[in-house]
Structures are given as structure tokens and as C-alpha cells.
Amino acid sequence: MRWQGLIQQYREYLPVTNETPRLSLNEGNTPLLPLHTLSEQLGIEMYVKIEGANPTGSFKDRGMVMAVAKAVEEGSKTVICASTGNTSAAAAAYAARAGIRCIIVIPEGKIAMGKLAQAVMYGAEIISIEGNFDQALKIVRALSESSPITLVNSVNPYRIEGQKTAAFEICVQLGGTAPDVLAIPVGNAGNITAYWKGFKEYNERHKTGLPEMHGFEAEGSAAIVRNQIIENPETVATAIRIGNPASWISAVKAAEESNGKIDEVSDSEILEAYKLLARNEGVFAEPGSCASIAGIIKQVKSGEIKKGSKVVAVLTGNGLKDPNIAIEASSIKPVLLPCDEKVIYEHIRGAVLHEV
Amino acid sequence: MRWQGLIQQYREYLPVTNETPRLSLNEGNTPLLPLHTLSEQLGIEMYVKIEGANPTGSFKDRGMVMAVAKAVEEGSKTVICASTGNTSAAAAAYAARAGIRCIIVIPEGKIAMGKLAQAVMYGAEIISIEGNFDQALKIVRALSESSPITLVNSVNPYRIEGQKTAAFEICVQLGGTAPDVLAIPVGNAGNITAYWKGFKEYNERHKTGLPEMHGFEAEGSAAIVRNQIIENPETVATAIRIGNPASWISAVKAAEESNGKIDEVSDSEILEAYKLLARNEGVFAEPGSCASIAGIIKQVKSGEIKKGSKVVAVLTGNGLKDPNIAIEASSIKPVLLPCDEKVIYEHIRGAVLHEV
Numbered sequence: 001m002r003w004q005g006l007i008q009q010y011r012e013y014l015p016v017t018n019e020t021p022r023l024s025l026n027e028g029n030t031p032l033l034p035l036h037t038l039s040e041q042l043g044i045e046m047y048v049k050i051e052g053a054n055p056t057g058s059f060k061d062r063g064m065v066m067a068v069a070k071a072v073e074e075g076s077k078t079v080i081c082a083s084t085g086n087t088s089a090a091a092a093a094y095a096a097r098a099g100i101r102c103i104i105v106i107p108e109g110k111i112a113m114g115k116l117a118q119a120v121m122y123g124a125e126i127i128s129i130e131g132n133f134d135q136a137l138k139i140v141r142a143l144s145e146s147s148p149i150t151l152v153n154s155v156n157p158y159r160i161e162g163q164k165t166a167a168f169e170i171c172v173q174l175g176g177t178a179p180d181v182l183a184i185p186v187g188n189a190g191n192i193t194a195y196w197k198g199f200k201e202y203n204e205r206h207k208t209g210l211p212e213m214h215g216f217e218a219e220g221s222a223a224i225v226r227n228q229i230i231e232n233p234e235t236v237a238t239a240i241r242i243g244n245p246a247s248w249i250s251a252v253k254a255a256e257e258s259n260g261k262i263d264e265v266s267d268s269e270i271l272e273a274y275k276l277l278a279r280n281e282g283v284f285a286e287p288g289s290c291a292s293i294a295g296i297i298k299q300v301k302s303g304e305i306k307k308g309s310k311v312v313a314v315l316t317g318n319g320l321k322d323p324n325i326a327i328e329a330s331s332i333k334p335v336l337l338p339c340d341e342k343v344i345y346e347h348i349r350g351a352v353l354h355e356v
Numbered sequence: 357m358r359w360q361g362l363i364q365q366y367r368e369y370l371p372v373t374n375e376t377p378r379l380s381l382n383e384g385n386t387p388l389l390p391l392h393t394l395s396e397q398l399g400i401e402m403y404v405k406i407e408g409a410n411p412t413g414s415f416k417d418r419g420m421v422m423a424v425a426k427a428v429e430e431g432s433k434t435v436i437c438a439s440t441g442n443t444s445a446a447a448a449a450y451a452a453r454a455g456i457r458c459i460i461v462i463p464e465g466k467i468a469m470g471k472l473a474q475a476v477m478y479g480a481e482i483i484s485i486e487g488n489f490d491q492a493l494k495i496v497r498a499l500s501e502s503s504p505i506t507l508v509n510s511v512n513p514y515r516i517e518g519q520k521t522a523a524f525e526i527c528v529q530l531g532g533t534a535p536d537v538l539a540i541p542v543g544n545a546g547n548i549t550a551y552w553k554g555f556k557e558y559n560e561r562h563k564t565g566l567p568e569m570h571g572f573e574a575e576g577s578a579a580i581v582r583n584q585i586i587e588n589p590e591t592v593a594t595a596i597r598i599g600n601p602a603s604w605i606s607a608v609k610a611a612e613e614s615n616g617k618i619d620e621v622s623d624s625e626i627l628e629a630y631k632l633l634a635r636n637e638g639v640f641a642e643p644g645s646c647a648s649i650a651g652i653i654k655q656v657k658s659g660e661i662k663k664g665s666k667v668v669a670v671l672t673g674n675g676l677k678d679p680n681i682a683i684e685a686s687s688i689k690p691v692l693l694p695c696d697e698k699v700i701y702e703h704i705r706g707a708v709l710h711e712v
Contacts (some may be wrong), residue, residue: 118675122638337483344485
């Protein structure tokens, strides 16, 4: 009756044993929402998979519930990760739920307010180091190898296993078939890898068919598209600002095997999609998430996505994760008026007349 | 197969006609999560209904989808509300989804960052007035009476209709029975009114039984408990900082009819519950939401909630709505260390030894 989370729901598809704890914050079961306005404008049948509805507000919860459950199963009492973002929130929340320690190592001064608030609230211990992200990652790897601490960064293989379940849900939500195209932001490239694995496994059992996998990097960190490591990646889409993706090879494979493509979108295309999604459809997602929407718009125009296609865009994180960027991105500002009904009505009427 | 939102799911229970648009952002279907640690500590069977998983991050979406759908059905092209918080985000999102205008009137300088970001992103027009909240409310009422603009503040009767659906979901999620106790924060008192209506209606058709309704006001705005209007309500729980609840009488009736109670909790009890929920259970909710958790802790101690009871606490909003308060409330701060594995390991080990 009650959704009990991924480990319970999809145990047959996951590396779960009788000893794996049924850890859950009721992750998964996220909405698949049709986008009426954009579908009509683009001439496709378009949906968004809203992963920001997960417990900590991003898709990372799917992988983290598996990683932390397996850490507990293996007797670990501490998990560690290097992260400036959604990974830290997810790790901290599941460690709290499991009653174990969580240590987060971050480069000094590089974390968004909403995300830090989460890690802090969930009781994680946060160590800020005098170094960059790569150095933080090197240190947590070394610590996990030399001490009884489990690394839950993306190198942890259980993360991909948990993340693949979103593909299962999409097939169920579409009534037992895969979409024609799955559009997804690409940063570290683990998620496109996970979805492709999920679609293939679900298709084997349920004959759902397979989608084309269309991944989208941000122009300023488009390592896969350019086929070179980007030393100093820069993009407004911080969640996918990664210059040397951990799952590079498997992402390329997913695109090739599925007859899809890894493509890039510019920051202005991302911000345009970010605003359009909120204003026209009522959906507020992180800028990084909107690379998938920007990519669809680009590829419908270029003909790479055919008219009439059934397209699902993955929105990886909740817009509330980074409210400041929303306010910066918006041209709408509050108007200050005196407390007078007539003045306010004239303003409202004027705004309408002005628009017409 | 796919959850299609409240109007589609519960149309038999709602004032929905063939002309009502099937407006939805996939609101509802929110998790009911068992709290293992707290249940054990308190000797009860405790769950939280996580309303922060709704599309704009609060329970307001349930009522707003109905209010905006009915406005569209009645031919309205503009909705208006006075709100400094979750109501404005919900109104803006559903108006965007429906393709109509949304005007939000706020008292100058009184709105949390996350909530303003949402209204702005969803494209609402925000008018800040030189006056307080009551004056803003008076003006939007007057405007809606003198012009073709629909008021979607809580006086709109469709709001309660939409909100009652959360009670239906709880009964379904508990396998067809109501809980013994429903614990809920009380601000404007519309939500406790809605849940009680929902439980009664669902019980008539499905014989689920009825819960005791336990409502909790914040001490600094406990108008119902004190039986007097609070002129200047003050509490850290901004979402329930209301000194003259609109649904006062019906809230008292819900408590009386159900053999429940309207009670109060202090700010320090609320903040304690807020931190405990995140650290021990991995759930991050708005401070206002945590009045329900604080209330349960208080009433289990006093014996007003019996050991062994099945208790559902409503968490009305997502913690990400107000990240600043999380950081202020927390005693955990990042530790700055040099980029040196040994130093970091010694720090981690030291912290453990220190705890033991």
C-alpha cells in the first residue's frame, strides 16, 4: 500500500541480500509530468522526470540509499565523500537515517547555501580543506583505503545500481514502454550510465523497448563532446561543472549503443530553459537540470529529435537548492507601491494594457 | 499507471465538474515515512506525512490546484493573493501551469529568500506595499470584489477541499485505517480543518475510523490556546506565525469533535524537534512543520498521547524553503584543515575518541 523506497520496491533488480538493511527515506516514486505548452510548441510529446522530489531534493538519493545500506551491511560505521553539492546532502541524510557517521570534505569556500544547510542539519561533520576539489577527492579516497571508512563518492559501484531505478519508473509511468528519447544532463556522467543500464535491464524482463540516450554537457565543461579534459570548467550549471567525468567511457557507450548522442548546450540556453520551464510549465528545477530541456529545444530545431517523438527529460535537482541564482536570473523584481487600493489597481490594469 | 494529481485521483470527493480543467503539477501522493528512532524512544508507532515533497515544497499545492482550476473554470484570467510565504509560491506555480496571471501582494521587506525566488521564477508579478500583512490582505480582498480577479488566499473555499485529500492518502498508506492521532501544526488553522473534513468524508465511504486531532500552535502566536487574538505574533516558525487564525472556529470544532486538543509548543521545543528530526531520522522540514513533532514529544511525556498509539505527524513544508535558519540553528560548523591526509585522519580519529 505504502511506497517503501527503492530497496524494497526493486530488490530483485538490485544487489540486495537478506542482510542488506531496508534503509529508506522513501526515495524514488518521483513524478513524471507532461509539459503541455512545450510539447505543443515543439511538436513532440514531452515529459519531465522530477528527481527534485526525492527526499534531499536530487537524484543522488537513489544511489546513496544503496551505497549507505551496503556500507552498513558490510559493518561500516562511517561514510565519507568529497562533495560541494547534492552528493553531500544525500550522504548526510542517509547516514543520519542509518545512525552512522558522515564526514564531508569540501574545498574551502565552494558550496551553495542550500546544500550546506542540508549537510549541516543532517549532522554531517564537515571538513573544509585548503585545496581544490580534486585534492579533496584524493584525500577521501586515501582515507577510505587506509581506514575503516566507506567512500560514497561516485566511484562507489552501488551508486549506479540505485540510480538505474529511475529508468524502471519511467517505463512503468509510461504504461509499460520506454520513451523514444531520454534527455539527461551530463556532468560526472554516472547518471546517463545508470539510466542506460536501467533501461536495458528492464527491457530484458518487460520488453519495454529502449530509448535513444541524449546527454547534454554544459558548453564550458563539455569534456566528452570536445574529447578532452577541461582543466577549469566553468558554467552557471554548477551541478554539472565537471571537466573530467568519472563515467566518461560508459557515457559514450550509452550514447553509441542507443543510437543517441552526447551534445552540449550554452549557459544562455540553459538559463533560458530554466526560466521557460518555471514560467510556462510551473516547474522549478536547478539550472544544471535544465540542460536536458535546453538540449531538447536545440535538437528539435536541428531535426536530431523528430517531431512526434515521445521524449522524457530528466530534471536532476530541486530549484530550491540554489535560490540565489533564481533571483539573479530573473528580470522580474517586486514593485513598491503605497498601501492604496486605487493606486494598486491602476498599476495592475496598466501592466495588462501595457502587455497588450 | 502514472499518478495524475489530485483532481484526477480524487474527483469523486472534490467539487469537480466536466468543465473543471485537469490542472496538475502532480501534487499529492507524498511519502508517509516511519520514524524508527523516535518511535522507539517514545514508545509509539510514529510516521511523518512529508508534504514538502509537493511540487512547490509545501502542502499549499493541494489547495491551490483546486483554487486555480476553479478560477480557470469560472473564466478568470488573473489570481491574486497576499502572502509572504508558501501560499505565494503555490499560487504562482499553478497560475504559470494554467497560463494565467498571478499577482502577489506582500508587506515591504517580509519574505524568505527561497519563497521569493519561487514566486519570481514562476513569473508572478510581485507588489510590495508600504503596509503590514493585514493591510495587504484587505487590499487583495477589495481588488477581488471590485474587479475580475480571483482571490486565492485561504478565504477561497476550494483551498480546504484540495487540502483534505492528504487525509485520504494517509488512510490508504496505513492500509485502510486512520491513525490514532493526527498531529499537525496550527497557524491559520485551515489545514487542521481540512484534514478533519477529509478523515470524516473518507471514513463515511471506507470505514477507516477517525483519529484524534492534535493541533499545535507556536507559543508566541497561540491565539486559539489562549483564546485571544495575538496582535504581534512572534515565533521562529514563520509558517505558523499568525495571531488571528482565519479558520479558528472550525479548528476548535475539529479538536472537540475528534476528542483531540489544540495545544502549544515553545520555540525552543520546535527548534529541538527540527534538529532531532534531521539528525536522527534524516528528514529536513521547515521549522513550522516541526511544531507537530515537538507537540508529540510533549504529549507523550504528559500522557496525553498514549504509549503504543499510531501517530502521524504532518510536516507541512520542505526544509530547503528557509536554509538560513538551518545554518543559524545548527551548532555544527565546518572545520578548516590543511590539505594533508594525516592531519585529517588524526582529526577524524580524534573526533571519534572525543565522542567516546
